[in-house]
Amino acid sequence: MTELLSVAQMRAAEAEAMRSGAATGLQLMERAGRGAVAAMLEEWPDLVAGRWRAVVLCGPGNNGGDGYVVARRLADRGWAVEVLALGDPARLGGDAAKMRALWTGPVAGLDEAGAGPRPGLLVDALFGTGLTRPLPWEAITAMRAVRDRAAGQPGERCRVLAIDCPSGLNCDTGRVDLPPSGDDAPEDAEARSHSAIGILSADLTVTFHAPKRGHYLEAGPGLCQRLRVVDIGLEPSEAPSPVEPPASGRVRLVGARSCAADLSGDLWPGQLLRPGAGDHKYRRGHVLVVSGGVGRGGAARLAARTALRIGAGLVTIGCPPAALQENAARLDAVMLRPLRDAAALEALLSDPRISGLVLGPGAGVGARTREMVGVALAARRGTVLDADALTSFAEAPEELFAQLHPGCVLTPHDGEFARLFPDLARRDRQTSRVDAALAAAARAGAVVLLKGVDTVIASPEGRAAVHVAAYGRSAPWLGTAGAGDVLSGMIAGLLAPGASAPQVAAEAAAWLHVEAARRFGPGLIAEDLPEILPAVFRDLGL
Numbered sequence: 001m002t003e004l005l006s007v008a009q010m011r012a013a014e015a016e017a018m019r020s021g022a023a024t025g026l027q028l029m030e031r032a033g034r035g036a037v038a039a040m041l042e043e044w045p046d047l048v049a050g051r052w053r054a055v056v057l058c059g060p061g062n063n064g065g066d067g068y069v070v071a072r073r074l075a076d077r078g079w080a081v082e083v084l085a086l087g088d089p090a091r092l093g094g095d096a097a098k099m100r101a102l103w104t105g106p107v108a109g110l111d112e113a114g115a116g117p118r119p120g121l122l123v124d125a126l127f128g129t130g131l132t133r134p135l136p137w138e139a140i141t142a143m144r145a146v147r148d149r150a151a152g153q154p155g156e157r158c159r160v161l162a163i164d165c166p167s168g169l170n171c172d173t174g175r176v177d178l179p180p181s182g183d184d185a186p187e188d189a190e191a192r193s194h195s196a197i198g199i200l201s202a203d204l205t206v207t208f209h210a211p212k213r214g215h216y217l218e219a220g221p222g223l224c225q226r227l228r229v230v231d232i233g234l235e236p237s238e239a240p241s242p243v244e245p246p247a248s249g250r251v252r253l254v255g256a257r258s259c260a261a262d263l264s265g266d267l268w269p270g271q272l273l274r275p276g277a278g279d280h281k282y283r284r285g286h287v288l289v290v291s292g293g294v295g296r297g298g299a300a301r302l303a304a305r306t307a308l309r310i311g312a313g314l315v316t317i318g319c320p321p322a323a324l325q326e327n328a329a330r331l332d333a334v335m336l337r338p339l340r341d342a343a344a345l346e347a348l349l350s351d352p353r354i355s356g357l358v359l360g361p362g363a364g365v366g367a368r369t370r371e372m373v374g375v376a377l378a379a380r381r382g383t384v385l386d387a388d389a390l391t392s393f394a395e396a397p398e399e400l401f402a403q404l405h406p407g408c409v410l411t412p413h414d415g416e417f418a419r420l421f422p423d424l425a426r427r428d429r430q431t432s433r434v435d436a437a438l439a440a441a442a443r444a445g446a447v448v449l450l451k452g453v454d455t456v457i458a459s460p461e462g463r464a465a466v467h468v469a470a471y472g473r474s475a476p477w478l479g480t481a482g483a484g485d486v487l488s489g490m491i492a493g494l495l496a497p498g499a500s501a502p503q504v505a506a507e508a509a510a511w512l513h514v515e516a517a518r519r520f521g522p523g524l525i526a527e528d529l530p531e532i533l534p535a536v537f538r539d540l541g542l
């Protein structure tokens with residue numbers, strides 16, 4: 001599985017290579033620039049032949065240093081290369097200054113970005129991992145000016161190659177730190193920020209050694225568009241096993257394309273799904289889904305059917321007696337029990353074979369749900385709390401946290417997260433979604449799966465994983481009512497046999513959720529997700 005590095009971890013890997021004598025900083029920079037050109041030509045083979053024009057925008061740090069290497073390498077191929085620098089290139093230091101000295105062509109200022117013929121390639125080497133302050137407007141203005149060259153004239157549009165990251169992207173958080181927009185009204189500021197992000201977006205981003213967290217979080221995938229990782233000879237970190245929770249302080253990317261070889265039926269996630277040859281239904285776990293009242297049972301039914309499809313041996317819905325008839329008319333393999341109140345739930349949970357619980361989907365917000373949650377948590381089974389089970393504690397989240405145990409998974413979307421963790425939802429500039437989810441998990445004492453296109457799964461022990469529905473795994477059809485209920489059923493179904501840690505079950509569920517949506521494709525509604533799971537399993541070789 002791929003690991004997502006923080007900027008500090010990347011710097012440490014680079015420093016270790018230099019300390020051990022494995023490579024000098026200059027060698028790493030040369031490999032970075034050379035690797036970026038090679039990856040770009042592999043991506044766009046039509047640029048291999050011919051003499052193209054490139055504009056290379058170089059910044060004041062080592063990202064700019066990489067840019068001078070790219071400029072030299074392209075000129076060596078016979079390209080016409082214009083280099084424009086932000087700031088005074090004479091003030092460059094260290095390796096970047098050495099690479100600047102090896103560039104024998106002219107270097108102009110960014111103010112000349114609008115002059116000249118349309119290039120085939122714009123290389124963004126303004127800022128990489130070292131951007132600590134808002135991006136200067138002159139960087140945005142220069143990017144736009146190059147893009148606008150010969151605008152309106154027929155011909156190939158200019159492709160944009162970002163070195164390490166599109167400038168402005170924070171490689172830890174995935175957010176873009178734009179300069180303050182003066183006296184703009186908020187809606188103007190929003191429009192400016194929207195258009196600035198359009199200007200900064202790359203067609204291809206080439207990063208070095210390993211992907212960084214910011215390439216996958218928040219605005220990262222939209223800005224990078226395509227991401228290639230180039231080896232620059234740094235020591236690879238040991239790949240964490242996908243069936244064990246990741247080590248503390250490390251963030252793994254769930255089901256990255258790079259782990260496709262692992263995705264056979266015998267490996268992740270197949271081994272979490274395949275029943276043992278002699279398993280009977282009780283060995284595969286029994287999930288109880290607590291349902292809402294009359295006319296509000298759809299969410300629980302979605303979760304229940306999914307728990308059964310993903311492999312739980314038995315699934316029961318517990319609903320208020322008045323809703324029995326409605327549910328009975330809609331259920332066959334899923335069993336049904338009346339559940340008048342929390343006392344009835346307690347009685348039901350005296351059956352030790354009930355090993356997985358889902359509370360929240362369609363449950364209703366209020367005291368009844370709070371009491372049910374209290375009883376469920378006291379029974380200490382694998383428990384998924386979603387939707388109303390979370391919102392019911394918005395007034396007193398500590399009450400919930402005091403009852404949670406390590407077998408729980410909370411699955412908030414951003415709104416529910418903000419209700420339980422209002423301070424963590426208001427993140428400062430340097431705090432990422434991963435940091436926020438980790439802090440939430442530590443506070444709650446349970447695994448937190450923060451839903452989104454970039455879903456973060458974090459454990460109280462400081463373990464984190466990210467699943468991103470982007471870069472060839474986009475699943476926009478998942479934005480449909482009930483998709484979250486299905487996810488909670490998936491997690492409970494994977495938890496119920498008792499073999500998988502909550503973190504591992506939540507990671508696999510996040511992957512299968514998106515895989516199912518992608519397998520079904522356009523027109524998806526939540527009901528389709530459990531029904532397409534058998535096809536997903538067959539694809540996995542199960």
Ligand SMILES: NC(=O)C1=CN([C@@H]2O[C@H](COP(=O)(O)OP(=O)(O)OC[C@H]3O[C@@H](n4cnc5c(N)ncnc54)[C@H](OP(=O)(O)O)[C@@H]3O)[C@@H](O)[C@H]2O)[C@@H](O)CC1
Binds near residue numbers: 062126134164165
């Ligand atoms: N790590 C590795 O293994 C390898 C790294 N490599 C490359 O190095 C890149 C990281 O280089 P980096 O650390 O020099 O940072 P970078 O992104 O060039 O920018 C920092 C410069 O910008 C300045 N600055 C900051 N904000 C500013 C602002 N708002 N407005 C104006 N200035 C601002 C800041 O100045 P300061 O904050 O010191 O005032 C500093 O001068 C990395 O992305 C990759 O491309 C590869 O060569 C291979 C191996």
Ligand SMILES: Nc1ncnc2c1ncn2[C@@H]1O[C@H](COP(=O)(O)OP(=O)(O)O)[C@@H](O)[C@H]1O
Binds near residue numbers: 453513
């Ligand atoms: N555009 C999207 N791409 C990928 N996943 C998405 C997208 N939109 C929504 N999802 C996923 O769908 C689920 C929606 O959950 P939720 O908001 O709880 O919906 P509901 O309450 O209707 O069930 C989450 O798992 C979320 O990650």
Ligand SMILES: [K+]
Binds near residue numbers: 124127167
């Ligand atoms: K860049």
